[in-house]
Amino acid sequence: xxxxxxxxxxxxxxxxFSPIAYVVMTxxxxxxxxxxxxxxxxxxxxxxxxxxxxxxASGLNVSEGVVRPLFGDMGIILVFMAPLLTMRLFAEExxxxxxxxxxxxPLRDMEIILGKFFAALVIYLLMVAATAVYxxxxxxxxxxxxxxxxxxxxxxxxxxxxxxxxxxxxSSLTENQIVAAVIAFGMLxxxxxxxxxxxxxxxxxxxxxxxxxxxxxxxxxxxGVIATHDLLYYLLFIGFFLFANQIGxxxxxxxxxx
Amino acid sequence: xxxxxxxxxxxxPVRAIEDVTFRVEKGEIVGFLGxxxxxxxxxxxxxxxxxxxxxxxxxVAGYDVLEQPLEVRRRVGYLPENVPLYPDMTVTGYLQxxxxxxxxxxxxxxxxxxxxxxxxxxxxxxxxLISRLSKGYRQRVGLCQALLNDPEVLILDEPTIxxxxxxxxxxxxxxxxxxxxxxxxxxxxxxxxxxMTCQRVIIIxxxxxxxxxxxxxxxxxxxxxxxxxxxxxxxxxxxxxxxRRVAGVVEVRRQEARGDGVCSFVVExxxxxxxxxxxxxxxxxxxxxxxxxxxxxxxxxxxxxRLVTHEAHEEEAAA
Numbered sequence: 234x235x236x237x238x239x240x241x242x243x244x245x246x247x248x249x250f251s252p253i254a255y256v257v258m259t260x261x262x263x264x265x266x267x268x269x270x271x272x273x274x275x276x277x278x279x280x281x282x283x284x285x286x287x288x289x290a291s292g293l294n295v296s297e298g299v300v301r302p303l304f305g306d307m308g309i310i311l312v313f314m315a316p317l318l319t320m321r322l323f324a325e326e327x328x329x330x331x332x333x334x335x336x337x338x339p340l341r342d343m344e345i346i347l348g349k350f351f352a353a354l355v356i357y358l359l360m361v362a363a364t365a366v367y368x369x370x371x372x373x374x375x376x377x378x379x380x381x382x383x384x385x386x387x388x389x390x391x392x393x394x395x396x397x398x399x400x401x402x403x404s405s406l407t408e409n410q411i412v413a414a415v416i417a418f419g420m421l422x423x424x425x426x427x428x429x430x431x432x433x434x435x436x437x438x439x440x441x442x443x444x445x446x447x448x449x450x451x452x453x454x455x456x457g458v459i460a461t462h463d464l465l466y467y468l469l470f471i472g473f474f475l476f477a478n479q480i481g482x483x484x485x486x487x488x489x490x491x
Numbered sequence: 492x493x494x495x496x497x498x499x500x501x502x503x504p505v506r507a508i509e510d511v512t513f514r515v516e517k518g519e520i521v522g523f524l525g526x527x528x529x530x531x532x533x534x535x536x537x538x539x540x541x542x543x544x545x546x547x548x549x550x551v552a553g554y555d556v557l558e559q560p561l562e563v564r565r566r567v568g569y570l571p572e573n574v575p576l577y578p579d580m581t582v583t584g585y586l587q588x589x590x591x592x593x594x595x596x597x598x599x600x601x602x603x604x605x606x607x608x609x610x611x612x613x614x615x616x617x618x619x620l621i622s623r624l625s626k627g628y629r630q631r632v633g634l635c636q637a638l639l640n641d642p643e644v645l646i647l648d649e650p651t652i653x654x655x656x657x658x659x660x661x662x663x664x665x666x667x668x669x670x671x672x673x674x675x676x677x678x679x680x681x682x683x684x685x686x687m688t689c690q691r692v693i694i695i696x697x698x699x700x701x702x703x704x705x706x707x708x709x710x711x712x713x714x715x716x717x718x719x720x721x722x723x724x725x726x727x728x729x730x731x732x733x734x735r736r737v738a739g740v741v742e743v744r745r746q747e748a749r750g751d752g753v754c755s756f757v758v759e760x761x762x763x764x765x766x767x768x769x770x771x772x773x774x775x776x777x778x779x780x781x782x783x784x785x786x787x788x789x790x791x792x793x794x795x796x797r798l799v800t801h802e803a804h805e806e807e808a809a810a
Contacts (some may be wrong), residue, residue, distance in 0.1 A: 239591035249756075250579055328793075330575035337539045338592045339564040382773070432656075486542045487504045 236340040240348025244322070248356050254319070256291065257314050258360045261307075268306045268369040271297045275371040295377040296457070303367065304385040304455035311393055312425060316417035318356060319400025320351045320410040327408040342482045346401065346475055353397045361389060381457030391467040392447065396421055405478050417458025421447070492644055492674040496545035500533050507533040508698040511547070517643075518725055520670040522689035522706075523678035524795060531678035532572055535648050538676070539569035544807045547687065552643045565594070568637030572648040574629050575621075578622035582613065585621060586639065593640040596797055605636040611665060627658040636664065645669065647677040651684060656716040660700040662686050682795055701798045718787050721770060725779030727754040733773050734758060739766045753782055 248254040283293055326332040335345060363442035371377045381487030396417075404410070431439055441450050447470070450463040455474040493515040501577045503541045508530035515521045520766060523531045538542045538551055540560040552566035573787065577585055581605060590600045608614045613631040616624060630650065637645060650666065651659045666675060666688055679685060685692050686706040694702040694709075702709060723730050727745060734743045734756060742759040761768045774781045 235594060236592050238750055239588055242591075243588045244582075246584075247577070247579060257679075269594075292661055317626070331577055332575075333536075333541055333571045334533065334575050335567070337541045337569045338589070340563050340592060341561070427792075488502065488543050489536075491509075 234345075236338070237344040237348045237351075240340070240345055241334075242332060244484030245355060245377040248352060251321075251355050254356050258356075258363070261310055261314050262363055263361055264310050265303070265307050265364055266367075269299070269303050272302050283383050295371060295375050296381045298437040299371065300368070300377055300381055301455045302386060305452075307364065307389060308392060308451055311389075311396055312421045313418065314338060314391060315357070315396035316400045316403070316414040316421065319353050319397050319404050319417060320402065320414040322353065323403050324408055324413045325404035325409045327405075328410075336486070342473075342479050346405075346478050346482070348474060350398060350401050353401065354394055357393050357397060358390065361393065363384070366437050378457065383446065384457045384459050385455045387459060388451050388463075390456075391464070392451050394476075395447065395467045395470040399424075402478040402481070405481055492519075492552060493676060494548075494550040495538070495594060496548045498537060498544050498549055500537060500542075501545045502747070506698055511698075511700055511716055513700060513703055514528060514692050515674055517674055518670075518672075519691060520675045521691045521693060522683070522685035522690045523573070523693050523695065524680065524685050525678075525695040525780045526680060527649075529695045531680075531695060532648055533698075534695070535569075535646050535676070537680060538644075539567055539571075539654075540564050541644050548663070549759070560686050562677060565640065566643045568642035569638065570633045570637045570645075570647045572652065574633035576621045576629060576636070578620070579580060581616045581617075581620055582608075582619055582621060582624070582635075586635055586756070589636045603639060604635075607638045609739060610638065610669075612661070613634045613809075617744065626653050627655070628660075630662060634662075638669070643674060644675075645673050645675045647675065649679060650677055651679065651681065659684075694795060696798065719760065719767065719784065720787055721756045721758060721774075721784050722753055722782035723751045723756065723774055723779050724751070725774075725777065725809060729777070730774070730779060731756065733777060734770060737766055737769045737773055739769070753780075755767065755783075767783070 276295070279298070323332070326335060336342075368377065368382050399420055400413075400417040403420065404413040406416060407413050424445070424447040426446075426451050428443050429438065431442045434442055444462075444466070450466045453460055453463050493513075495514070496512050498511040499509050503738070513533055523534065536542055537549055538707045539632060540551075540556050540563050543557055554562040554566070556563050580588070586604045586607070587600060590603060595603050605614070608617055611631040611634045613628055613635060616628050616632070619628075621629070621632065621665050630653075634647075634650070637647070647666070651662050654662060663684065666677065669675065670688075678806070686769060690705060692702070692704060692706050693700060694763040721734070731745050733745050734740060739760045740758055741761060745756065746755040758770065759765070767786075771781055771784060
């Protein structure tokens with residue numbers, strides 16, 4: 234635990250001293266801000282029309298009209314951004330050789346992996362915390378439902394953590410950061426679109442595929458539903474990739490290719 | 492302190508070391524000597540618990556590297572060959588991180604860091620970014636890092652590589668000082684380093700141990716007899732032929748001739764054979780000019796080259 238905390242602190246400092254975290258955060262906030270603005274603008278135009286034509290007013294609410302699409306779009310931006318946050322975690326250490334010293338310190342492999350993963354997670358949480366401006370604005374000027382907001386954030390955090398776990402694993406596969414980012418991005422995209430094949434798949438797969446898709450579970454959260462199987466999906470996803478990371482590390486040690 | 496038995500490591504189909512067996516006693520400084528690619532780094536990496544061996548057993552500071560790697564790592568300080576440090580950290584920041592990882596109690600950390608900086612002569616660099624350090628100071632910070640947990644065993648992979656001569660002397664002295672309380676195993680391919688710092692030498696070549704002994708014994712043991720250096724003015728080939736004919740001479744090696752017809756020879760002869768007078772007589776008989784005749788010992792360099800090339804010849808013969 235002590236070792237994990239030390240690795241975590243070092244990693245966090247490394248993030249704060251390198252430009253990449255700032256760039257990723259800025260771009261994420263700019264794009265999500267733009268999406269929030271345009272969603273809200275469209276929503277208010279529709280609302281004004283609804284005042285004149287009351288038949289449109291049914292089913293019009295801020296949660297469905299602004300909050301839900303916002304969470305959906307933030308998820309998509311994350312697919313692009315999360316690999317950039319995690320790509321250097323292991324790849325850089327492998328390239329510069331510092332991995333050799335790190336692995337001969339009295340640390341368990343899992344302490345190293347978790348330390349790095351949590352550092353990325355903290356940066357990610359900072360980024361997500363900054364987006365709280367949008368719902369706060371909504372709360373000040375309107376009356377959005379709190380449930381979907383909270384559930385949406387829980388979903389966003391869980392899904393982001395899952396992305397980071399996969400990205401951390403991808404980073405340990407190579408000493409090239411770009412390759413690590415591309416692998417993570419490709420895998421995330423695959424997990425994102427895997428549900429699309431549902432209608433073509435044979436019956437058994439048709440039942441399984443939607444549950445494998447990373448977006449399927451996210452959708453429930455932004456509707457305001459916190460279901461056990463969705464929670465479990467993300468926790469298992471995170472656990473799986475952290476574990477895969479440890480196995481990979483161990484195996485590379487035996488082969489002498491760290 | 493270090494017990495290695497039948498250690499073998501394969502990288503895929505490639506054999507890096509085979510059946511390496513040796514012991515290092517407490518308080519010894521042992522030099523690991525071998526040409527590049529001989530398996531020094533592989534052996535040290537196994538001892539530092541960086542990677543497990545394919546076969547064999549290694550016990551460091553009382554713990555098996557395979558079964559209790561964490562216990563071994565707690566008691567070992569390791570300095571890898573290229574001194575991989577984080578360039579974006581300051582020296583103190585980095586040492587703080589290492590101290591924490593190595594479990595130095597919080598209240599002792601600051602003092603401990605000052606101590607190792609002082610011991611390695613890097614105190615004045617404490618606030619510097621590691622990326623701005625010179626090679627010599629990087630090496631020192633690497634040593635600091637290895638010393639932070641008060642290790643019983645120090646494993647140093649090529650600790651003087653890439654340093655300038657003055658720094659080499661300083662680092663060697665430092666290693667000697669550290670060796671007063673610790674067991675040290677260091678690898679090098681620079682021969683004088685071994686005779687200067689180490690009490691014992693392990694010579695390794697192509698993954699196998701070729702010899703283990705003190706530098707002195709190695710030099711004496713391999714020497715079949717005395718070695719003489721002659722400088723003679725005369726026709727080189729004829730001189731060589733004539734010298735070989737002297738009774739007791741085992742081997743004559745001709746160095747390159749100087750322009751003025753003077754040529755030097757290295758003559759090896761049987762132990763105990765007194766050939767100086769015979770050699771002188773042979774030269775005078777042929778009316779060549781005898782410029783120099785003196786006895787020398789084998790240098791460690793000669794021993795090393797002989798051990799390493801000898802091995803290669805045998806393998807060729809076997810193939």
